Amino acid sequence: MNPLDIARWQFGITTVYHFLFVPLTIGLSALVAGLQTAWVRTGKRHYLRATKFWGKLFLINFAMGIVTGIVQEFQFGMNWSAYSRFVGDIFGAPLAIEGLLAFFVESTFLGLWIFGWDRLPKRIHLACIWIVSVGTLLSAYFILAANSWMQHPVGYHLDTATGRARLTDFWAVLTNSTMLVAFPHTITAAFVTAGLFVVGISAWHLARRRHVEVFRPSLRMALVVTFVASLGVAVTGDQQGKVMTAQQPMKMAAAEALYTTERPASFSIFTVGTLDGGREIFSVKVPGVLSFLATGHFDGKVLGIDDVQAAEQAKYGAGEYRPIVPLAYWNFRLMAGIGFLTAGIALLGLWLTRRGRLPANRWVWRAGVASLTLPFIGNSAGWIFTEMGRQPWSVYGVLKTSASVSPGVGATSMLVSLLSLTALYGVLLVIETRLLIRYAKAGPPSEEETLGGDDRAEPSLTFAY
Amino acid sequence: MALTTVWFILIAFLWTGYFFLEGFDFGVGVLLPVLGRDEAERRVILTTIGPVWDGNEVWFIVAGGATFAAFPEWYATLFSGFYLPLLAILLALIVRAVALEYRGKRDDAPWRRRWDRALFWGSLVPAFLWGVAFANLVRGVPLNAAHEYAGTVVDLLNPYALLGGLATLTLFVLHGAVFVALKTTGEVRRRAGRVARLAVAAAIVAGGAYLLLTQLLYGKPVTWPAVAAAALALAGAALANARGREGWAFAGTGAAIVLAVVTIFLALFPYVMPSTIAAANGLTTSNAAASPYTLKIMTIVALAITPMVLLYQGWTYWVFRRRIGVPPTPRQPQASPRPVR
Numbered sequence: 133m134n135p136l137d138i139a140r141w142q143f144g145i146t147t148v149y150h151f152l153f154v155p156l157t158i159g160l161s162a163l164v165a166g167l168q169t170a171w172v173r174t175g176k177r178h179y180l181r182a183t184k185f186w187g188k189l190f191l192i193n194f195a196m197g198i199v200t201g202i203v204q205e206f207q208f209g210m211n212w213s214a215y216s217r218f219v220g221d222i223f224g225a226p227l228a229i230e231g232l233l234a235f236f237v238e239s240t241f242l243g244l245w246i247f248g249w250d251r252l253p254k255r256i257h258l259a260c261i262w263i264v265s266v267g268t269l270l271s272a273y274f275i276l277a278a279n280s281w282m283q284h285p286v287g288y289h290l291d292t293a294t295g296r297a298r299l300t301d302f303w304a305v306l307t308n309s310t311m312l313v314a315f316p317h318t319i320t321a322a323f324v325t326a327g328l329f330v331v332g333i334s335a336w337h338l339a340r341r342r343h344v345e346v347f348r349p350s351l352r353m354a355l356v357v358t359f360v361a362s363l364g365v366a367v368t369g370d371q372q373g374k375v376m377t378a379q380q381p382m383k384m385a386a387a388e389a390l391y392t393t394e395r396p397a398s399f400s401i402f403t404v405g406t407l408d409g410g411r412e413i414f415s416v417k418v419p420g421v422l423s424f425l426a427t428g429h430f431d432g433k434v435l436g437i438d439d440v441q442a443a444e445q446a447k448y449g450a451g452e453y454r455p456i457v458p459l460a461y462w463n464f465r466l467m468a469g470i471g472f473l474t475a476g477i478a479l480l481g482l483w484l485t486r487r488g489r490l491p492a493n494r495w496v497w498r499a500g501v502a503s504l505t506l507p508f509i510g511n512s513a514g515w516i517f518t519e520m521g522r523q524p525w526s527v528y529g530v531l532k533t534s535a536s537v538s539p540g541v542g543a544t545s546m547l548v549s550l551l552s553l554t555a556l557y558g559v560l561l562v563i564e565t566r567l568l569i570r571y572a573k574a575g576p577p578s579e580e581e582t583l584g585g586d587d588r589a590e591p592s593l594t595f596a597y
Numbered sequence: 598m599a600l601t602t603v604w605f606i607l608i609a610f611l612w613t614g615y616f617f618l619e620g621f622d623f624g625v626g627v628l629l630p631v632l633g634r635d636e637a638e639r640r641v642i643l644t645t646i647g648p649v650w651d652g653n654e655v656w657f658i659v660a661g662g663a664t665f666a667a668f669p670e671w672y673a674t675l676f677s678g679f680y681l682p683l684l685a686i687l688l689a690l691i692v693r694a695v696a697l698e699y700r701g702k703r704d705d706a707p708w709r710r711r712w713d714r715a716l717f718w719g720s721l722v723p724a725f726l727w728g729v730a731f732a733n734l735v736r737g738v739p740l741n742a743a744h745e746y747a748g749t750v751v752d753l754l755n756p757y758a759l760l761g762g763l764a765t766l767t768l769f770v771l772h773g774a775v776f777v778a779l780k781t782t783g784e785v786r787r788r789a790g791r792v793a794r795l796a797v798a799a800a801i802v803a804g805g806a807y808l809l810l811t812q813l814l815y816g817k818p819v820t821w822p823a824v825a826a827a828a829l830a831l832a833g834a835a836l837a838n839a840r841g842r843e844g845w846a847f848a849g850t851g852a853a854i855v856l857a858v859v860t861i862f863l864a865l866f867p868y869v870m871p872s873t874i875a876a877a878n879g880l881t882t883s884n885a886a887a888s889p890y891t892l893k894i895m896t897i898v899a900l901a902i903t904p905m906v907l908l909y910q911g912w913t914y915w916v917f918r919r920r921i922g923v924p925p926t927p928r929q930p931q932a933s934p935r936p937v938r
Contacts, residue, residue, distance in 0.1 A: 195698035198651065199691040205661050206687060209676025213745070220669020221887045228662035229898055235655045236906045240913055243648035251916055299891045538677040540745040545680050552688060560695060567702055 136537045138546040139211035142553065144519075146203050148512050149557050153197035155511055158272060158319065159326025160190045161265040163357065165258070167350075172258050177579055178345045185346065185576035186330065187261075189568060191246065196564050198239070203553065205231070211546060215526055215536035222281060222288055222299045226274040226306075234271035238264050272322075273315055280311035282527050283518070284379045290530075297530065310379065313372040320364030321514070324474050325507035327358030331481065332504025333572045338490055339497030346576045348490070355481045362475035369471060370425065377426040377434070380528055382444065382453060383521035384426050385437045386460035397422035397434035402465065407458045448529070455523045463517035470510030477503050600892040601882040604667035605869070607899055609862035611663055615656035616727070616765070616854050622650045624773015626693060626720025627766075629713055631792060632777055636706075637923045638785050639713065643697070645780040648917050650697060652910055654690070666895050670744055670885035671869045678738060678746025678870075679730055682753060686723045686730075693719025724769045725762040729753065732761025732807070735815050735864050737879070740872035744880055757810065764800075764807035768857065771796035772850040775834065779843040782922035790838060793846065797835040804831065804853065808860060820863045827856035 133141075164187045171179035205227065208216050216223075244252065245260040252260070281287075287304030288297045299305070334351035337343050377384040389407040390397060399421035404414040420430035427434070435443075437454055444453040481500065484491050491497070526533040625646050633639030646653075665672040676683055692715045700712035736757055739748040774796050778789035805828060812824045834849025865871070869885050872878035886892065 191698070192702065195695060199694045202658065202690055202694075203687055205658050206676055206683065209661075209665065209672045210680055210683060211677070213673035213677035216665065216669055216673040220665060220672065221891050224662065224664075224666030224669055224672065224887065225891055225895055225898075228659065228666035228895065229902075231655065231659035231662040232899065232902050232906065235658055236652065236910070239651035239655050240649075240906075240910055243650075243652055244913055244916065247644075247648040247917065298888050299894075302891075302894050538673075539743075540747070541677050541680055545684075545750075548681065549684050552684065556688060556691060560691075563695075563699065567699060570703070 133543065133547070135211075135541060135543045135546050136534055138543060138550050139537050140533065142211060142546070142550040143207065144516075145550070145554055146200065146207065146557070147519075148515065149561075150197070150200040150204055151511060151515055152508055153193050153200065154272075155318070155322035155325040155507070156193050156329055157190070157197045158265075158268045158322035159324075159357075159361075160186065160193065160329065161261065161268050162323070163326050163330060163354070164190050165261040165265050166353070168258050168261055172254055177582065178349065180582050181343075181576040181579070182346045182350050184582060186350070188571050189329075189333070191242075192564065192567050192571065194242065196560065199560075200557070210549070211538055211541065212526075212536050213538035213540070215531065218296050218531050218536070219281075219527060220296075222285075222297055222305060223278050225299070225302065226278040226281075230271050230274035230278075234267045234274065237267035238271065241267065269319065272318060276314050276318060277306055277308065277311050280308045280314055281305055282525075283314075283522060284308060284310040284375075285527055285530050297527075309375055313368060313375050317365060317368035317372050320361045320368055321471075321507065321511055323361035324358055324365055324471075325511060327354045327361060327478070328474060328503050328507050330354035331358060331478075332501045335497045335500030336572065337575060339494060339501075341490070343575050344490070348485075351481070352485060355478050355485070358474060359478035359482065362471060362478060365471045366475065369468065373425045374428055380522065381435045382437065382440045382455065383460065383518075385435055385440055386455050386457050386521055387464040387517065388422050388434070389457050389461045390422065390434060390436045391438050392436040393433060393439045394436065395423070395433035396420045396431040397426070399425065403461075407461050452524060455521050460517055460521045463513040463520070466513035467510050467517060470506050470513070474503070474506055474510070477506075599882075600889060600896055601667075601886045602867075603896060604663070604886070604892060605862070605866060605882045608660060608663055608667065609858065611656055611660035612862075613855050613858040615653070615660055616769075616858055617851050618653035618656060619650070620724075620765075620769040620854050621772045621776035622646050622653055623720040623724040623769040624771065625777060626716045626773075627724065627770050628773050628777065628789075628792060629716060632774075632785060632788055634788075636709070639709075640701070641781055641785055641921050641923055642777055643700075644921050645777060647697075649910075649913060651694070652913065654694070657690075663895070663899075667887055667892060668869060668880075668882070668885040669887055671880050674740065674744050674746060674870055674880060674885075675734075678740075678748075679733070679753065681750045682726050682730055686726050689719045689722035689726075691719075693723075721766070725766045728762035728765030728807075729758045731765075731858075731861050732758040732811075734870060735811060735861055737868075737871035737873040739874050740870065740878045740880070741874065742878055744878065744885075747874065757814070760803065760807045760810065763803040764857070767796065767800040767803040768850070768854055771800040771834070772847075772854060775838060775843065775846045775850050778838075779847050780920055782920045785923070786843075786920075790841065790843070793838045794835075797831065797838060800850075800853075801831050801835065804857065808857060811860060811864060815864045816860075817864065820860050823856050823860040823863060827853050827860065830856060 164183055167179055167186060168183040170176070171183055208223075241260045241263040245257065245264060248257050248260060285297070286308050287299060287301035289300050290296070291298045330350055331354045334347040334354065337347045338351060373384065385391075388397070388399065389403065396419065398417040398419040401416040401418065422434055423432040424430050426432060437457065441453050445451065477499075484496060522528055524532050524534065526536040625642060629639060629642055633642045661672070661676075664675070696712040696716040696719055700709050700716070703709075733753050733755075736755070738746060739752065741747040771793060774789050774793035778786050778793060781789065808824045808827055812820055816824070830849045830852035834846045834853065837843075837845035837849055867881050867883070868879050869882060870880040887895075
């Protein structure tokens with residue numbers, strides 16, 4: 133393998149892995165903060181038990197998000213030094229601001245939250261978890277601003293002397309149209325992730341009728357969150373599709389494996405075939421839907437892969453401008469399909485558990501537990517589609533991925549990095565998953581166990597280790 | 598003052614903060630097997646850094662991000678050039694952070710023992726390699742005309758750099774020992790004070806030799822006061838520790854670390870990464886810098902946010918200012934989930 137391929141594999145593996153933890157952190161921090169608020173406001177013990185239970189799972193997940201994030205901050209310099217030199221003037225700023233504004237807030241206030249149960253006044257302690265939650269949103273904002281610049285570079289010009297991109301308008305980078313649709317889409321997806329995480333674990337306990345006083349409210353809250361957030365994902369995803377069609381027509385064409393321009397263009401729900409532009413064996417098509425997804429009109433024109441390829445060759449010179457089409461096609465369907473599925477699951481769940489009901493059928497609960505995995509697959513598919521669909525570019529229309537890799541780093545070093553990180557991540561995934569399952573199954577602390585700290589005259593020592 | 602100089606100072610400040618804060622975290626991790634004889638003591642020791650270690654580590658992330666934003670060339674050359682040592686640091690930091698977060702999550706002695714070992718190595722490796730990396734920065738590395746690193750990993754493991762590694766390792770271990778003495782009570786506190794006595798001797802030998810060599814080989818007149826002050830601070834720390842004045846001892850080790858970093862950055866300036874091939878190949882605060890516009894924006898952002906960060910991080914230390922001791926009747930570990938069929 134050449135250094136480029138190794139660096140790409142490492143980026144793919146480490147980023148998809150990192151993003152398993154990120155959306156759960158974003159969504160769950162808010163849900164835990166919401167539960168703790170309910171406890172502070174009502175004083176009902178089961179809210180406190182729920183806060184402690186979900187908070188513990190949140191922390192196990194958060195730790196993994198942090199450690200995998202360290203690699204993200206530095207692999208641009210390590211494996212992609214040519215990219216870093218080229219975009220540094222623009223791309224470094226949101227990264228630095230993310231650290232300064234968000235990471236400090238998250239880490240500091242999370243430390244206060246974990247160890248502050250006995251030390252801080254109740255409301256200030258509550259404020260800590262809310263601040264963490266806001267911190268995760270700020271973090272998402274700045275990193276998505278950086279990514280959106282790669283999708284749709286704005287607010288810069290190419291310096292003729294150095295041949296590199298120079299920032300001319302930072303506000304344009306922060307209000308990039310791509311960013312304005314990517315942020316709500318990512319955040320709503322994060323809430324679906326956290327929602328179904330809570331649904332899945334609550335379902336496991338409720339199937340056994342265990343800790344019903346904690347898990348029924350948790351389940352209902354999570355179902356509402358999942359349903360509303362799923363609708364949000366669909367609406368923002370639809371807007372994103374239109375922005376994407378205008379900015380990166382190749383990505384939309386690849387998402388549909390549409391080789392020739394059509395007007396109106398139909399959407400295939402699935403296809404049996406090679407997706408190489410030859411005749412498909414079988415496909416289920418809905419007329420006009422692709423036109424609507426891409427343009428907002430059922431008879432809009434959607435450019436095909438071959439036409440975009442010709443247009444980009446005319447614009448950027450000879451070369452391959454097509455991404456791996458089946459990858460884009462199937463990941464797009466996986467992402468969108470899961471988006472609709474989660475909305476349906478949430479709605480069904482709300483109906484089945486209406487007015488105090490708990491279904492007796494075991495399969496309902498099993499399906500509830502299984503639904504926990506869906507957002508993780510959907511999130512990964514969405515990002516793989518977004519990033520692979522942009523290829524061969526690292527910065528769309530400006531810098532190719534092949535010109536981004538570190539010229540001075542040998543294949544051996546990169547391979548050592550790829551293999552050691554992948555091995556470590558693999559081991560950590562096993563450890564983390566086992567720990568999560570252990571805590572999830574153990575259930576919330578009992579009433580007596582939560583009678584600590586704030587009710588005592590003398591603050592006790594906090595042992596979190 | 599030129600904005601490039603402002604950012605050189607800001608980045609030096611971030612690294613200084615990182616080594617001052619995470620320095621004692623590293624020391625605590627390395628000393629855990631020595632200072633904590635049983636589980637209760639080990640928990641006391643880890644609780645001293647529990648609420649703060651993650652916030653301390655963010656200083657490194659922000660130093661990296663700020664380097665990317667303000668000196669993209671430096672970021673690109675440094676992290677692609679010091680590839681394998683940096684990879685080792687990243688792997689160690691991952692293992693260490695997971696160890697800190699997960700060791701108490703199961704009431705299981707072998708589980709904890711494994712994480713304690715991970716914490717030891719995860720603290721030792723970066724404590725040593727940071728010294729190696731910064732010594733190489735001062736010494737200069739082979740950079741070609743395109744500012745790409747043209748050496749191998751072996752070039753980075755020269756005697757001067759290895760001495761730099763020993764210097765940071767001994768300084769951080771000492772800083773950690775003094776911190777534990779400052780933050781605990783009882784037997785752990787006394788033991789930490791005794792360990793600090795040995796550590797301060799080691800730090801004076803390794804740190805003193807490294808700083809003196811740096812002054813003689815790469816120093817300038819302006820670095821002399823910093824080197825002398827660092828030596829004084831270490832001597833003061835030794836004295837304060839011997840007299841059981843833990844607060845002063847910690848101030849002394851902290852000042853020594855700060856002054857050592859100041860020495861390194863003063864010796865570097867105006868270079869950020871000098872080249873051993875040709876002086877013109879070296880990266881300076883001007884040829885590595887981002888555009889004036891980016892620097893201006895980042896300056897405004899940094900000046901607006903950094904004071905707040907210092908305030909709330911400072912508040913955290915105030916909230917957790919109390920010493921920690923082994924409770925008279927060991928409580929059931931609250932973090933262990935009950936088994937479930």
